[in-house]
Amino acid sequence: MKPVKEYPAEVYLNGSWIKPQQATISVFDRGFMLGDGIYEVTPYYSGKAFKLKEHLDRLQYCLEEVQINFDAYPIAEIMAEAIERAGLAESDAAVYVQITRGVAPRTHYYPEKISPTVLLYAYPVKLEGFENKEWKVLSSKDKRWHRCDIKSTALLANVMANEEAIARGYDENILVRKGYFTEGSHSTIFFVKHGTVFTHPEGPHILSGVTRQVVLDLCRDLKIKVREDKVHLDELVEVDEIFLTGTTTQIVKVASVHSLEKEIFTPRKDTVTRQLQEEFLKLTRGK
Structure with a gap:
């Protein structure tokens, strides 16, 4: 419901x-x-x-x-x-x-x-407990316009993508443009491969997330390698962790990614995700 x-x-x-x-x-x-x-x-x-x-x-x-x-x-x-x-x-x-x-x-x-x-x-807003959430997400084609960096009230394409996910029992829809992940319908996507954090570079295909920048800063403070680079669908076999960020989403672990036909990703680790969640809690709560 x-x-x-x-x-x-x-x-x-x-x-x-x-x-x-x-x-x-x-x-x-x-x-x-x-x-x-x-x-x-x-x-x-x-x-x-x-x-x-x-x-x-x-x-x-x-x-x-x-x-x-x-x-x-x-x-x-x-x-x-x-x-x-x-x-x-x-x-x-x-x-x-x-x-x-x-x-x-x-x-x-x-x-x-x-x-x-x-x-x-x-x-x-309930902001506590984000570190205990694990989202199951859908992945589908990014059909939005080409100025996603503008936080426009015209969100019909985002709404359609999110509705598709929610109606199928998922928590979010992460979008793919020409084979590369861009962002979620209302979140930013991060991937962890071989200890390095990847996220889509800023530009017209993603919103410049405030929490996105907080996470990039935390990674640098923690000496975690970061690459602002696109991740292709075919690279999921190399990915250890995926997490999503957003203003009220904060930092949420992805438990699985699904296409319309099958499951296409399950995490092997959550080490970096947990480390960043702990640092984010310190930053926002002093914990």
């Missing part, structure tokens, strides 16, 4: 805090009509933002890439207020931010002189 999520008690919409049922936008909002918007999710451990600047940096990058004129950095104060207002100042939580181009008659070009629509809210 799919988990059921609850609505937040209130949201911030264009300068006002209101109840979700009162939060309305125009039918001509370009986010609604065209998916013309950007979003970001920031985790809060015991009420404290984790890598806030990095999340705002990514938000600002994406806004600039699609030419939405909005300064992301001052929104940090509203994010902190969202945590307080939601009663999550001492809890694990996340803040969702969405900025669309705004309201204008429908066109395939960017309209001029319109104000962005800004939505923001905080919600509780």
